[in-house]
Amino acid sequence: MFPSVETIMTYGECSMKLVVVGCFGAYPPRNGATSGYLVEDHTTKVLLDCGSGVIASLQNYINLNELDAVVFSHYHRDHCADLECMQYATMIDMQLEKRKRPLVMWGNEDAGVIPSLDYEKYCIGMRYVEHVPFTIGGLRFTTQANKHDIPSFSIKVEDSQGGCIVYSGDTEYYDRFSDFAEGVDWLLCECSLYSDQRGQVEGHLCATEAGQIAARASVRNLALTHLPNYGDRESLIQEAGTIYGGKIVLAYPGMVLKI
Template structure:
C-alpha cells in the first residue's frame, strides 16, 4: 500500500498547496481520503483524475470537501469528452447528503457512509469509526489483502474510539492541529501530546502528523510528540510518499 500526501493544511491552504487530501494506492487501485481546498491542482501532479476509483470524505467541513465540487465538474466534462463512461463513487459522512450542493448524479454517485459498512474498492477494503468533532466526522481505514492497514483520523478531539480503531495499524495519519501549550484550547482537534498518547496506546507502526497549524514553528510538532511515541514520526508535506 502507498500513501501520498496531496494536501495537509488545516482550515485553508498555504500558497501553492492544499488542505486535507490523501491518495492511497494498492496496485492499480487508487482512492482518496478527503478532497480539500486546492487538492485537485496538486493531485494531478501524481495521477490523472480519471484514475481515481473512489473518494471518501471524513466530514463536510470545507477544508475536507471543497474540491469535491470541482471534481464533480471534472467528471462531467471528462464524460462529455468521452474519456470516461461511469460516475465516480464518493462516500461521505454526513447527516443528510441531500443538503450538499452536488448537482450531477451522472458525474458523482454520492453515498452516505454508514459506520458499520465495509466498502471494497478494487484491492482495498475501507472501514469507518465515529470521531469527536463539531459535526459528524469519521476516521477511515484502508486495509489490503495482506492485512496491512492505514488509518486516517479525519478531524477529532481526544477519543478512545480513535485508539480502538487504529489499534496495531501499520500507519496512523493523524490530525495535529495544536501545540502542547494549546491542549484543550479548541474542542474537536488534537494537540501534540494527545497525538502521542493515542499513537502509543494504539501501538501503531508509524505516525504521520497532518492538518497542520498556520502558526508557531511546525518543525517543533514532532519534537513534542516524540516523548510519547518512539517509532517513526513524519510531518506531512506535499508529495510525502510512504510505502507500507
C-alpha cells in the first residue's frame, strides 16, 4: 500500500519537493495521468509538463489558482494535452476573482508544433533558451536540449538552499545529459522501455540507460518515470540497478521527492 497523500505531503522538513501528478508515457491509465510534476518550495508552485489527465489529478494536491507557472519540456501531447484546459481554468478563476495574476507558461521555441502559450489576458507565454537560467518565485530553472524527434528539453530546478532536481523530459541516451545532472539530489528520469527493448524506439530511454546516466552523473537518488503501460514495471528498478548503485524508486501518483 502506498502512503496517503496527507502523510507524504506533511511528513518531515524539506526546502523543496516534487509531487508526481502523472507518470505514464503515451496515454493515461484508468483514473491516471501522463507527464505532470508539481515542484514547490515554501512560496512557489510550478507544474512541469501538463499531459493528459494532469489537471484533474493536480487538484488532489493544490487548487489550480495556487499555481504560479507551468514549464513544458516539449509539445508532444502526453506532455501538453491539458494545456488549453489549464488556460480555460485560469480564465474562469480570474473571472471569479479566485486568481489575481495571469498564469505564466514557459516553453521552448519549436516553430514546427508550438502551441499558443499566450491566452488573452489570462496566460502569459514565455520562451526559455538552453542554458540560460530563469526564475519563478524562489526557484531557479535551467534547460538543456535533448535527443528526441522534436525539440525536447531536460529541466533543472534549484532552490535557495542549494537543493536540486533534474527532470529528463523525453530523450534517448546522450553523454552530455550526465553532465547536466551531475550530483543532483534527485534525477527524475524517463524510462519508457524495458532493457530488452533498448534502441527499439528512438528518442526514449530504457531502464539500463537511465541507470547509466545516474551512475555517470553520480546523482544521489534516481526516480524512474514516463513509464510503460504494460509489463512488470517493478522490474525496471532491478534493470536500472545493474548499473546504478544508489537509491532507485518507481514513480507513482502522489509520490513526493523531498530535498
